[in-house]
Amino acid sequence: MTTIYPSIPASSYPIGRSAADLMALKQQIDQLSSQLSSGRVGETFAGLGASRSDSLSARAMLSALDGYDVGITSAQPRVQLISTSVAQISKSVVTLRNALVSNNPGAGASEALARDGLESTIAVLNQQIGGRYVFGGREDRMPPVASAAVLLDGDSSDPAKPLAGLKALVAEQTRADRGDGTGRLAVSRPSPTSVQLREDADPGARANFGFTLAGAAVVSSSFATVSHSAGTIDGAGPQFAQAPLPSDRFRVVVNQPSGGQKTYDLSGADLADISSPANAASSLLALLGNGKIASVQSATPPGLQATFATGGTAGALTIDVARQPAVGDQLSIKLALRDGTTTTVTLQAQSRVDADSASDFAIGATLTETAQNISESLRRALARASDTVLAASSTVRATQDFFAGQSAPGLAARRIDFSAATPAYAQIASTSTVTWYRGEGSTAAPREAVVVQTSSTSALAVGARANEDALRSALAGLASVAASGSGTTTAASTERSKSLASRALALLPTQEAVDGITNDFGLAQAALSEAQSENKAIRAIHRTQLDRLESAPAEAVVAELVSLQNRLQASYQVTAMISKLSLVNYLR
Known part of the structure; x- marks a missing residue:
């Protein structure tokens, strides 16, 4: 059976179209009204x-x-x-x-x-x-x-583990440098008319502490003859207990040809070959070049140690009194310190001398007595130099060690061990010393610790x-x-x-x-x-x-709103007229 669908009158299409146009105009008016009240083009990004x-x-x-x-x-x-x-x-x-x-x-x-x-x-x-x-x-x-009090005097807040401050390190360094009071130089009388000055026999002490002889003595006249044999100090040989890792830290102090010392804070990453303890030691010596190792310090691992061989000789200076000096004749001895500086001890001949004089010696009745007087005055002069110039050097060296101390394992401030017959720098990093700096210990540039982004590109x-x-x-x-x-x-x-x-x-x-x-x-x-x-x-x-x-600018919105309202009103009128259209009205 065939179905006949009702047809849509052709006249209804214009009416539907007009209604849609009216609705669109109405929506535009509503949108403009919203823009006028809010001042914005749209309430969502879709509205933009x-x-x-x-x-x-x-x-x-x-x-x-x-x-x-x-x-x-x-x-x-x-x-x-x-x-x-x-x-x-x-x-x-x-x-x-x-x-x-x-x-x-x-x-x-x-x-x-x-x-x-x-x-x-x-x-x-x-x-x-x-x-x-x-x-x-x-x-x-x-x-x-650390506070000034802790930094200088130490920290005893934990009685079970007191920490030494700078003054304790200065006292240790001064004690090691002074030795028996003459800067680790021995004064002796090898013969009745001679005086000898000799460096410390221990190579480790000679490499690190006290005075050394910087050359032959200078005599202002021929009242005495001087013989000098220069001392030699062989660098200590390094040994690692185990091959260091790239992150292992250790400190090496070397004696330089100029006479001073230089400190290197190193890590396993600085060495060319750390495949074995022996190769690491060889790489360390190659890295240091002409510098002779005076002391080392590390944590365990890698357990770095340095041992002085029995080789090397202590310097000696012998003064032989050949005739009686004249009043005013001088004897000058130049001494070297481990901070790279030198000082000169000068003794002047006098007919009468105070018993505690450290700058003059008395002319004796015999050559033997004059030599004895030179010996005694030289001891006093060395003691005075130890108490003044050497003590000042000890203070500065200890201060440099203290402020070189870091919290990183192996890099604490150096301490001196007095347990043996001669002092030596401890080779195991101390855990009983104040760490003066407690902030970031990175080796990166300090400025890079805080970075402020000021723009997308800077x-x-x-x-x-x-x-x-x-x-x-x-x-x-x-x-x-x-x-x-x-x-x-x-x-x-x-x-x-x-x-x-x-x-x-x-x-x-x-x-x-x-x-x-x-x-x-x-x-x-x-x-x-x-x-x-x-x-x-x-x-x-x-x-x-x-x-x-x-x-949405108010002026533009208002103008467009008025225009749309006029158009909407005209549309309403036209639509109303069309809705009333009929054959009767048309024939009228």
């Missing part, structure tokens, strides 16, 4: 149409700029604080340097000045902002530097660590003088203070070194301000673009 991708991009850029500005804003106080702090440290260094240069600070004044400067510098380095210590690098949750490094060379030198210079005070003023203490002053001046950082840090953060401060200004300008551009994409 083709502009939505540009809007999303602009918003992402604005969000990124907000993040950059947060980082810049938080970094600015940090940079300002570090810059101000370093300037204050520089002031303390300059104050002490001026006092040491004047060389007349008054009894105990330089020690007190250094102690004040040390406390001030440590307080500055332990400053924090936002609960984070700015001079600790990435380890910013605790004060990076970042600024604004980290700081208290163990930077210039800051560590400032602490070492201040601490060396602060740790030297004896509380008494004598001729020897005054001479020791003068000798220490020249060495402490060498420890203190140069003004250029401190200014280098100040300049780093001055430039960083300027860069942060410039980045902030640039971000502000870029933000204004993207904000303008976003406003253009998302904002």
